[in-house]
Amino acid sequence: xxxxxxxxxxxxxxxxxxxxxxxxxxxxxxxxxxxxxxxxxxxxxxxxxxxxxxxxxxxxxxxxxxxxxxxxxxxxxxxxxxxxxxxxxxxxxxxxxxxxxxxxxxxxxxxxxxxxxxxxxxxxxxxxxxxxxxxxxxxxxxxxxxxxxxxxxxxxxxxxxxxxxxxxxxxxxxxxxxxxxxxxxxxxxxxxxxxxxxxxxxxxxxxxxxxxxxxxxxxxxxxxxxxxxxxxxxxxxxxxxxxxxxxxxxxxxxxxxxxxxxxxxxxxxxxxxxxxxxxxxxxxxxxx
Amino acid sequence: xxxxxxxxxxxxxxxxxxxxxxxxxxxxxxxxxxxxxxxxxxxxxxxxxxxxxxxxxxxxxxxxxxxxxxxxxxxxxxxxxxxxxxxxxxxxxxxxxxxxxxxxxxxxxxxxxxxxxxxxxxxxxxxxxxxxxxxxxxxxxxxxxxxxxxxxxxxxxxxxxxxxxxxxxxxxxxxxxxxxxxxxxxxxxxxxxxxxxxxxxxxxxxxxxxxxxxxxxxxxxxxxxxxxxxxxxxxxxxxxxxxxxxxxxxxxxxxxxxxxxxxxxxxx
Numbered sequence: 001x002x003x004x005x006x007x008x009x010x011x012x013x014x015x016x017x018x019x020x021x022x023x024x025x026x027x028x029x030x031x032x033x034x035x036x037x038x039x040x041x042x043x044x045x046x047x048x049x050x051x052x053x054x055x056x057x058x059x060x061x062x063x064x065x066x067x068x069x070x071x072x073x074x075x076x077x078x079x080x081x082x083x084x085x086x087x088x089x090x091x092x093x094x095x096x097x098x099x100x101x102x103x104x105x106x107x108x109x110x111x112x113x114x115x116x117x118x119x120x121x122x123x124x125x126x127x128x129x130x131x132x133x134x135x136x137x138x139x140x141x142x143x144x145x146x147x148x149x150x151x152x153x154x155x156x157x158x159x160x161x162x163x164x165x166x167x168x169x170x171x172x173x174x175x176x177x178x179x180x181x182x183x184x185x186x187x188x189x190x191x192x193x194x195x196x197x198x199x200x201x202x203x204x205x206x207x208x209x210x211x212x213x214x215x216x217x218x219x220x221x222x223x224x225x226x227x228x229x230x231x232x233x234x235x236x237x238x239x240x241x242x243x244x245x246x247x248x249x250x251x252x253x254x255x256x257x258x259x260x261x262x263x264x265x266x267x268x269x270x271x272x273x274x275x276x277x278x279x280x281x282x283x284x285x286x287x288x
Numbered sequence: 289x290x291x292x293x294x295x296x297x298x299x300x301x302x303x304x305x306x307x308x309x310x311x312x313x314x315x316x317x318x319x320x321x322x323x324x325x326x327x328x329x330x331x332x333x334x335x336x337x338x339x340x341x342x343x344x345x346x347x348x349x350x351x352x353x354x355x356x357x358x359x360x361x362x363x364x365x366x367x368x369x370x371x372x373x374x375x376x377x378x379x380x381x382x383x384x385x386x387x388x389x390x391x392x393x394x395x396x397x398x399x400x401x402x403x404x405x406x407x408x409x410x411x412x413x414x415x416x417x418x419x420x421x422x423x424x425x426x427x428x429x430x431x432x433x434x435x436x437x438x439x440x441x442x443x444x445x446x447x448x449x450x451x452x453x454x455x456x457x458x459x460x461x462x463x464x465x466x467x468x469x470x471x472x473x474x475x476x477x478x479x480x481x482x483x484x485x486x487x488x489x490x491x492x493x494x495x496x497x498x499x500x501x502x503x504x505x506x507x508x509x510x511x512x513x514x515x516x517x518x519x520x521x522x523x524x525x526x527x528x529x530x531x532x533x534x535x536x537x538x539x540x541x542x543x544x545x546x547x548x549x550x551x552x553x554x555x556x
Contacts, residue, residue: 009381012373013389016433019370023408023430024396030407090299099544103537104303106547107310110536112491112508115529122316122522123309130312133328161309169547222400225493243400250406263400270398278391 034260052261062262064237065245066269069221072241076159076220077213083160084167084212085205089197091172102172105165117229120158144231148238155227155239159220167212174208175201210281214274221270242266310533317526324522339527352507353531355421356490359504362425364485367432368478375440376466380449393434405498412499423499424506428489435488436481443477476546483543490536507532 035052037045056062087105092098108116126132126143135142144154178201186196224243227233233240233248240248246266250259316324317339318332343349378386408427409418417423451473455465471478497509511528540547 003380003382005383006381007383009377009383009386012377013383015370016374016393016437017389019366019426019429020393020396020433023411023427024399026411027404027407028399030410031404086298087302090295090302092299101299101303102547103540103544104306106540107533107537108306109487110490110533110540111529112493112532114493114508114511115532118511118525118529119309119313122526123312128324128328128522130308130328130330161306165306173547218398222398224401246400256406263404266400267398270400271395274394274398275391 031260031263034256035264036261037257039254039256048257052258053265056258056262056265059258061237062242062245065240065242066266068240069242072156072223073217073220075156076163077216079156079160080164080167080216081209081213084164085171085209087164087168088171088175089201091168093176102169105168108162108165109169111162113225114229116158116162117226120154120161120226121230124154146235148235151231151235151239155230158226158230159223162226163216163219166215167209170208170212171205174205178204210277214277217273217277218270313526313529316522317530319523321521321523339523340531342524343527343531349510349528352505352510353535355500355504356496356506356508357535359421359424359428359496359506360486360489362421363428363432363489364482366425367429367436367485368481370429371433371436371440371481372471372478373466375437375444376470378437378441379444380452390437393437396434397431401494405494408495409498418499419501419503421504424496424504425489427495427499428492431492432485432488435484439481439484440474440477443474443480447473479543479546483539483547486539487536490532 036047036049038048039045091101091105111119123129124132124142124144126136126145132142132144141147142150144150182200183196186200191199222243223241224247227239227241228244231239233244237245246259246263249255249262315330315332318335318337319329320334320336320338323329323332323334377383378390412418412423412427417426447470451469452465455469460469493506493508496506500506500509507528511525511532
């Protein structure tokens with residue numbers, strides 16, 4: 001749709017702007033303020049300039065959790081996107097079963113995040129949880145509380161359980177929007193089901209997948225509550241993701257300055273990745 | 289036929305994957321603590337409603353649910369009221385800084401929560417809103433509003449501009465046109481947006497916990513007190529968890545017919 005240039009439209013946007021600015025700008029300026037000071041208590045603080053930024057970029061602990069964060073987010077995307085598309089393709093298209101499976105698939109999205117943590121905490125305990133107990137029963141030595149690899153696997157599995165539904169529902173609605181005529185044309189051409197998927201369904205899913213990838217990237221990058229409840233970041237530091245490392249630093253050790261500096265670095269990274277993603281997609285759209 | 293069978297099989301497997309952990313929570317919520325810790329049983333040996341009775345008879349427990357509901361509904365109302373005109377503006381007009389504003393709105397979802405909690409606490413304390421429902425509702429607007437604008441913009445763009453123009457020629461003023469003609473046309477979009485607001489506000493814990501202490505404490509924060517000196521009261525914790533899932537199922541039941549269209553965010 002062609003848009004009419006009209007600056008009076010700002011009046012319609014103003015409420016949103018003010019509302020979001022109230023909760024966004026003051027806190028972020030406060031964090032910027034923290035990040036350039038060495039804070040001892042409420043009344044004693046020294047201006048230190050960019051020192052925290054330099055120190056944080058050299059700190060191995062935080063770089064470790066950043067690396068862990070990236071590999072986690074990419075694993076999440078790598079599993080959830082294909083699985084979500086597959087689930088969407090498998091979901092019944094109409095009738096009572098469609099409504100039922102829609103509701104069941106959506107359930108994990110509506111559970112408070114700490115409850116998700118609780119569910120998996122109990123479900124995968126080796127002694128009293130069905131999942132952990134079954135794994136041990138078939139001879140796999142599994143204990144997420146003591147083995148770093150198991151803990152990582154459990155957090156990943158929990159995320160897949162929790163969020164694949166979002167991708168599935170996004171794709172499901174994308175698929176429903178494809179006109180029947182497309183499939184008829186494909187049948188006349190005797191297209192294989194792979195060809196139908198590759199040349200009809202996948203291109204029409206692009207716009208919803210963009211949203212899905214962005215949401216999943218942003219949210220998995222700042223995941224906090226679920227692994228905190230599930231493993232508390234352990235064993236060792238194996239599941240201490242960025243948010244948690246920062247919380248430990250800011251609240252546990254009261255190193256607010258460095259934590260703030262790193263938060264901002266981290267914020268900029270997410271911003272940059274999303275911006276690049278957006279720009280690439282937009283460029284592709286324009287090229288068409 | 290072969291294809292359909294495979295599909296049903298795959299779907300069943302996925303649904304089992306989703307439902308079994310929830311069943312486990314449900315199963316535990318009907319057990320006493322010693323049974324939970326004693327042995328692994330697929331069905332409660334000693335079926336009990338005690339955990340639920342504890343929750344429903346203690347105001348400090350069930351008020352948590354009430355508090356959560358209150359701020360979630362406030363958040364839905366505020367979000368819709370401000371996001372509707374904004375989405376209309378983004379969909380119909382070009383204005384100075386529109387693209388940047390839109391991206392800026394979305395960036396607010398990306399802020400890492402940990403270090404921002406302290407400034408949030410200070411901000412809301414300084415304006416005297418600490419421990420009120422409205423504080424949590426406003427704070428949650430930070431991520432529900434951008435999403436709402438995004439979703440509604442998609443739906444509004446689906447309505448042809450001729451509708452607006454005809455209404456103006458017929459002598460409708462903008463507010464009257466917007467409320468009487470436009471809103472009914474995008475009502476499924478509004479329903480879906482409300483659902484998304486619910487989804488993201490109901491599940492959020494960190495901000496809600498930070499901005500409240502007694503009066504407006506959300507259920508998710510109250511749940512943490514099942515961790516006592518004698519260890520965790522698993523039964524009570526499970527029952528509380530099950531009760532947090534129920535409102536979500538009710539909400540999705542109401543919007544089930546619009547979900548397919550709505551999850552596409554009006555954008556397909």
